[in-house]
Amino acid sequence: MVNLLWRSTIGKKAVMAVSGLVMLLYLVAHMLGNLKIFFGPDDFNGYAHWLRTIGEPALGYEWTLWVVRVVLLAAVVLHIVAAYQLSRRDIAARPVGYAHRGASRLRMTFATRTMRWGGVILGLFIVWHILDLTTLTVNPHAEPGHPYENVVASFSTWYGNTIYIAAMLALGLHIRHGFAAAARSLGVTSARLAAGLRVTANGLALVLTAGFLAVPLAVMTGVVS
Amino acid sequence: MNAPHSTSDRTQPGATDDAETTDGAAHGTTDGAAHGATDGMELTLRIWRQPGPEEQGAMTTYRVTGISPDMSFLDMLDTLNERLIAEGDEPVAFDHDCREGICGACGMVINGQAHGPQPTTTCQLHMRHFDDGDTIDVEPWRAAAFPVIRDLVVDRGALDRVIGAGGYITAPTGSAPEAHATAVPKPAADTAFAHAECIGCGACVAACPNGAAMLFTAAKVVHLGVLPQGAPERESRVLDMVTAMDDEGFGGCTQVGACATACPKGIPFESISDMNREYLRAVRKGGRG
Ligand code: HEM
């Protein structure tokens, strides 16, 4: 079964779809959590602390958090490896392009065309993001247990904002194509559903991008400081 | 076009492009409505010429004149080839058979589109869809799984091998079965008929940026999968055909949709999701059916 999933183009695409949807689910929760920043430092820092105590006393400190981290890491790794391998395959399957250059060439939406490079941007962003706000390696404030102050410090730098805003725009595009694509990869058809899926994909892309962007914009405009 | 021009075209083909271009420009402003019905269209063709599978190829420019809008694209190529043969040149090799849009042999990419600007086969594409004076690029199907044999002819054997891997049903041969022995629900019959229309032309592969044969394979998987006659091999069919499809070096689906746009038989894009669902269902059922 693992073989049938990982060794075939269709199976591997299903793995990509599921891992992508897992990340998407996480991102919805993550975005909503981020909005707590508008309630002030105490609320936000308290929320961050609560994340570490979920399930207590049945579970230990940070157990839930680590489960989520392991699942996300698995999803990211599967998603990237599958994307890389399938992309290599797709490029090898069309070694010679068409000489014709003109208006009638392949029409793809911008979101479809940017899945690969947009994905690479997201991958690099994930690394940056962890170094910035989880390990605090590159954070200008870098005070453990004080995420509010760390976030404000990060979004007070031009590079922090530039990287974040670019990545969130890439995320919106990735979801716009990816959500409906995942449904098709998993065999969800029917014309009636298709229209709904497109609307959901665009809605999710818009809400996530706007929700994530609200935080740096609030810091830049002084709403959050 | 006018008589002196066609004469010069016949006596100085191909290589004398420069002289012809000047000639064309000189009278192009004056002839207006005078040509057409009587003299036909004049076209510049850029055609991929490649002497053999291992040899280098190149886009080569030709002029054709006297093309009637009622000709098919293949008739137009025949016109060119008659001239090339008369001049002692090698004719352009292209595949064709039925010339009525049902065999799928006549694949070529015209101006970047599989089978050209109309949703039909090249043999059913009429020259009225082009304008006098047009330059038309003609190229073979491009995919790793479709090696070029010569000029516009590619080897589409990979598609046959995908069919061979599972595109059949097991039924006793001999006398025809009684028509009412196996009832087929009307919607299933409609779906099966719509997908049985695939002629194996390979336009879907040619149009796909990943050289994927997903639409082709899906057409057969859905066609047989919805029928009671296809039920016994429902799981093994999709698993074996997809394995063969991957083994032949076709790419995967990135949900671009170019295949369904190019398909002359209107195989719907959703069929690919149907095949994905069939594949994942077969995997859940533990492989072999
Ligand atoms: C970590 C870096 C990432 C890379 C390198 C990456 C790359 C890709 C690539 C190449 C595709 C296939 C595009 C296509 O088929 O044309 C894809 C699809 C997808 N991605 Fe990502 N991506 C990344 C992150 C994400 C994230 C954070 C999400 C969460 C929202 C996500 C969700 C999806 C979904 C749902 C699909 C559709 C899968 C399918 O076609 O079935 N990806 N990704």
Ligand code: SF4
């Ligand atoms: S699916 Fe359509 S384009 Fe592809 S081989 Fe069949 S008829 Fe041709």
Ligand code: FES
């Ligand atoms: S020659 Fe048979 S389909 Fe065109």
